[in-house]
Amino acid sequence: MRNNSDVICHCEGVTYKEIEDAIKNGYDTLEKLGDHLNVGIACGYCIEDLEEILEELITGQSSA
Numbered sequence: 001m002r003n004n005s006d007v008i009c010h011c012e013g014v015t016y017k018e019i020e021d022a023i024k025n026g027y028d029t030l031e032k033l034g035d036h037l038n039v040g041i042a043c044g045y046c047i048e049d050l051e052e053i054l055e056e057l058i059t060g061q062s063s064a
């Protein structure tokens with residue numbers, strides 16, 4: 001499980017909480033997150049995690 005303070009994108013120092021907030025505010029694709037928070041752009045290492053988080057949050061929301 002992830003904690004709010006976990007850094008997901010190390011290049012930009014962006015935490016799980018920041019990504020979660022962005023997704024809730026409508027930045028609900030990799031592209032939108034990249035535009036908004038600059039995540040997934042530098043090395044791309046975090047993209048797998050971002051995809052997982054997107055899936056978790058979006059699936060969790062739509063099935064609730």
Ligand code: FES
Nearest residue numbers: 009010011043046
């Ligand atoms: S860790 Fe996110 S772009 Fe490098």
